[in-house]
Amino acid sequence: MFHPRRTIRALLPPLAAGLALTALPAQTAHAAGTLTNGGFESDGTGVAAPAGWSEYGDTGASYTESGGHSGNYRLSQYSSSAYKVETYQYLSGLANGNYTLTAWVRSSGGQNSAYLALKNCGSPEQRTDIPVSASGWVRVVTSVAVTGNQCTISIDSDANAGNWINVDDLSFTPGRTGLAVKGADISSLAKSEAKGGVYRTASGGTGDAVTILRNAGMNYARLKVWVDPADGFNDKAHVLAMARRVKAAGMKLLVDFHYSDSWADPGKQNKPAAWSGHSYSRLKTDVYNHTYDVLNALKAQGTTADMVQVGNEINGGMLWSEGSTDNWPQLAGLINSGYSAAKAVSSGTKVALHLANAGDDATVRWWFDNAKTYGIDYDVIGLSYYGYWHGSLAAAQTTLDDAAARYGKPVFIAETAYPFTLAQDDSLENQIDTTGELVAGYPATTAGQTRWMNDVASVVEAVPNGRGLGVFYWEATWTAVNGNGWDPTDATSGNGWENQALFGYDDRALSSMSWFGHR
DSSP states (O other), X not given: OOOOOHHHHTTOOOOOHHHHTTOOOOOOOOSTTSOOOTTOOSSOSSOSSOTTOEEEESGGGEEEEEOOSSSSEEEEEEOSSOEEEEEEEEEESOOSEEEEEEEEEEEOOOOSEEEEEEESSSSOOEEEEOOOEEEEEEEEEEEEEEOSSEEEEEEEEEEOTTOEEEEEEEEEEEOXXXXXXXXXXXXXXXHHHHTTOXXXXXXXXXXXXXXXXXXXXOOEEEEEEOSSOTTSOSSHHHHHHHHXXXXXXXXXXXXXXXXXXXXXXXXXXXXXXXXXXXXHHHHHHHHHHHHHHHHXXXXXXXXXXXXXXXXXXXXXXXXXXXXXXXXXXXXXXXXHHHHHHHHHHOTTSEEEEEESOTTOHHHHHHHHHHHHHTTOOOSEEEEEOOHHHHOOHHHHHHHHHHHHHHHOOOEEEEEEOOOSOSOOSSSSOOSSOSGGGSOTTOOSSHHHHHHHHHHHHHHHHTSGGGTEEEEEESOTTOOOOTTOOSXXXXXXXXXXXXXXXXXXXXXXXXXXXGGGGOO
C-alpha cells in the first residue's frame, strides 16, 4: 500500500497512458473571467501561493510540487500535523450562466473534509468531495449557476496529521453536470414486508420504505424479475404490485430481466425450468414473449418501464448454453429478441445491457466490441461496481469513460453498495465482514458508506459529454428478516447483505441515504 509521505509522493509516476489520453490541458490564459494557472505550471515547485491563486488558513500546508497529472507540477495540501487550508481563485467579469469546474485529484483519505467548491457565485455553493485514491488520478466535476458575474473556485482541506491531497489540471468552462439517476434496487422489499420486515424513518417512526427512500431523494427503482421463482416472489405479479408503489411515489422504473428462476450473474445463467429443452429458435420466442408479457402488463396498469435490462451481469452471456459468449450469433439473437419486445411495448423505454466489474475495461471492450460485430441492439451500458471486488475508482472511471466514448452510449452503475458495519444481524456470515475486505479509506460506518456512494456518483457525473446517467444502490431494503434469505428455494437461508442495506439494524433509515441528494 502507498504511504503518504511527502518525500515519497513526489516520486509518484504520472498517470498511466489510458487515462492520460483524456487529460485536460493545463490552463494558461490570464484574461479576467478565465481560470488562471489551472495546471500549476507557472511557478515550479515549493510555491505556497501559485500565480493566480490565494491562500487562507494554515498556508504552509498548501504548495506546488513536482509530479503533475499532465504537466510537471501539481498543487498539494499536506502537513505532518493537523491543518485547515484553502487555496482559492476569485473570478470576475463572468457571463452569467452554468459553469463546470473539472479537476484531476488524488487523496490519502482520512480528512475531516477535502473538497472542491464553487462559492460566492450568486447561487447555492456547490461542492464535490475529493475521492480517496492514493495512486491513480481521478477526474471530478462541480457545477454551479453563476448569476452575479463572479465566482470563487476553492480547494479545501480540514485534515488530520499526515493526510494529503493532490490537485491538478483544473478547468472552468460553460456547461452543467449532474446525475439523472439516483436509484436503488429494492427487489427484496415485497418479500421482506410479507415476512414481517419493518422500515422506519431516521427518527424511529414506522413508515413505507418506498416513501422513506423517495423522501431522501431516490428517483429511480430497480426491480428484478424471475420467470418462475420457487418462493413466488420477484415474479411478474410482485413486480406489477411494486411498480405501482414506485410510480405513485413519483419515481422511474428499471425492470431487470434475469431470464431465470433464480439469480443470474457471471457464474450462472441457468434457463428457467419451463424453458429447459427448448431449441435456440424456441428460446428466442420465449425471451420475446416473457419480456413482452411483463412489460405490456406494466404499461396496461399505467406504470410503463422507463428502462429495461435484457439480462443480468451477462459477461458470459445468458440462457446457457445456447446463449453463452461461446456462440455470439445466438447470444445476439436472444438479446435482440428481448430488445424488440421492449420496444414493441414502448419505443421510449431504454434498453440496457449489464455487465459485472466496472474495473475491468479490457473485458468490457471485448464484450461490447463483439456486441457491435454481431449487431446487438441496445441503448445504454450498465456496469456493476463493487469496490471491494472490482478495483479502484480510477479503474472504474477509465472503463466508464472508455465505454461512453467508444460506443457513444450513456453509461451507469447498475449495482454498487458498501457496508455501514462489520457486525451481522442474522446467523449467516456477511459477504463483507472483515476490515481487510474494505476499500482503503472507506471505513465500515455510515460515514464510510455515505462517502463511498458520493464518490462513485462523482465518478459517474464526471463522464464526459453528459453520458454518465447515474447510480443504483444494490438492495437498499434487504434487512435481516427471517424467511427473506438469499435462496428462494430455502426459507431458512440467511441474508449475507444486511450490513450493506440503507436501513440499520434498528430498522431506521441510515444517514447514508443522503447520497441520493448528490447533484
